[in-house]
Amino acid sequence: MRSWRRSNLPFSKPPITRCNILISQNYPILHVVVPLIAAPLMVLLRHGGFAWLLAAVASWSSLAVSAALLAEVAGGGVISYAIGSWAPPWGIEYRIDSVNAFLLVLVSLIASVVVIYCRESVEAEVAPEQHYLFYTMYVLCLAGLLGIAATGDGFNLFVFLEISSLSSYVLIALGRDRRALVASYQYLIMGTIGATFIVIGVGLLFLMTGTLNLADMAARLREVTDTRPILAALAFLTVGISLKLALFPLHLWLPNAYAYAPSAVTAFLAATATKVSLYVLLRFYYSVFGESAVFIAHPTSDILLVLSLAAMFIASTVAIFQDNIKRLFAYSSVAQIGYITLGVSFDSLTGLTAAIVHLFNHALTKGAIFLLLGGIALRLGAVRFQDIGGIARVMPLTSFGIVLAGLSLIGVPGTVGFVSKWYLVLAAIESGAWWLALLIVLSSLLAVIYVWRFVEAAYFQVPSASVSRLREAPLSMLVPAWLMVAACLYFGLDASLTLSGASQAAAELLPGSR
């Protein structure tokens, strides 16, 4: 009985209820429902192998559905899906436009690649009796992240945020090191504070507008924009979402969580979780509050600019002095998130395009790096600099992949990192701040140093006895990782696909500058 319709108006008329059994008409919810149903099935089956198969099927079908949705909205249309045929704004609405369709494809793509990698990596890093639970949490996290991206309802967003957060706390706690437990606990405390701030913000918006539907809320907000509760809501939402997306200085949970989680989890979360939170920030800023209420009435741009610059320089500098390579790249993630929020702070079409394209590019780059580091962790059991000396001789493919992805972190031409930095610099010059362009280039030099530390250790040291006994990482881990490395290079050379997606998403968010 569910039906969806296409329109550019949020809720002009009640939905046309027809007895449609066509599965394609339920696409806007299928990519969330399939993993959500797979999760309890895994718990009932209690078998690691079946659970992996189900997780793979769920991720791949989510990817297929997301790709179909992206193709559907590529022309600039909006799909509105009323859950249970309850018409929005009363019922929960799923709204797919070119912004979140792009994100849905990114998240399900990363999940589909990482799930192949999981087979061998999880075998080595998680106790056998916990395998089915690992995959349960994995698909729950996926369902949560996709739900956040797809939903058009403020409270539904909070619920999905907690589904993805709670499952990621469990995934992190499954790490071998006992420090994973403390990292997971820290993340739980900070993540819950962040989520509670978000729900306070949504609550204040609900009190002032009487609706939870984000599109409806945006329309009704115009009458009460200048009131104090709305300002408080903006502040609560900004701080809460910034905690979830690890904006400097609210990033304290991130380095430990990434460093001690199982390798597959680190790769999955690094590539998706913070990116989805960024999308939530963009959605609230541009689609709910509106550009003028956020950027013109308040000094949001300046605040974001200062914090982004601090992230780019301080986090990169801290990264240089890390002993643990996973921790190094975790700090680098904080710095890279700074580039994304820098793009947002310009509040221009180019800046937003740079932010969205870097969101995609950084997900690919960091995903590749953490997947390859997982290969080293599998063979060596540790990823500290003193242990990996000369590892390039025994694991050449893994090391070379990390170097290529590292070049993308720096922003060398021919990699995706260059495309995003190029657009960031363009946006900086466009806004008249040439010194910012200089700072972007300068901060890239810090990335050169920490990537060089890996090159130096892997290529220019004599392998120790324990290192020279190692073999190359298994194929089931190398192939997904190299797929991401290849994507880093492909989208670096031919950026038309990612750029058109990003600029269309930016235009969707900034309607005035189309």
Add this chain to the structure above:
Amino acid sequence: MTAIANHFSYWATLFIAIAGLYIVIARGNLVKKLVGLAIFQTSVYLLYIAPGKLIGGTAPIIADKFAVYSNPLPHVLILTAIVVGVATLALGLAIVVRIKEAYGTIEEDEILAQEQPALQQTADNKM
């Protein structure tokens, strides 16, 4: 005085929220931190529910006798939020149990001391 009386529920919400956050920040005991977190989340329940109630209002069932209705939606939302809060607390406590098994303590500073034995030793020598 009237400012407090007219907005009593908001002052109560604020007090509970700040008290909860203070416990999270100031206490080193991992269980006490979780209790603080639960108190902080409770403040949100009040923030949602209190404005939904109108004095003299009834459940929104259309009948001749009643004209003033309270909004039932906040209650439904908070029912969900309570479930989320319980799940968070349960998971947090489960992690604390695992931490106790792994470290033998649930005091934050003692866990940190175990993680940095070298630092701890130099501190002991100085004493």
